[in-house]
Amino acid sequence: MNKTEKSCFMEDFGVGPYIVYGAGVLGGNLASNLYWQGFVIAFGLMVWIGAYDTLFLDWVLFTNMKMFRLEGTEHMDKAYHQKWFHLKGAIFPGLLFALIPAALVGLFISLMG
Structure with a gap:
């Protein structure tokens, strides 16, 4: 099968749009995975810092x-001992x-990836 026969095969069976669509879906999934990885890591870090601030400080x-x-x-003294107030905060x-910053970090990571 030469080059023109291959292109005719792709045109006859409409393989071209599926390849383009598949590449777009895979690229979209990659960007989506990068977004969620950046979001989860940034949000987890902020939760950890918030827990340290509340529980220890x-x-x-x-x-x-x-x-x-x-x-x-x-x-x-009474205001500093209100644990429920600090936990609600x-x-x-x-x-x-x-x-909000976790979403921004996820967006930046997905745009850079």
């Missing part, structure tokens, strides 16, 4: 050691706002 360090507190708030605005 807010619940242990600032609560028990007055030398780490902000100047002028040394007298606010980490969940609602913390995780919600973490979605």
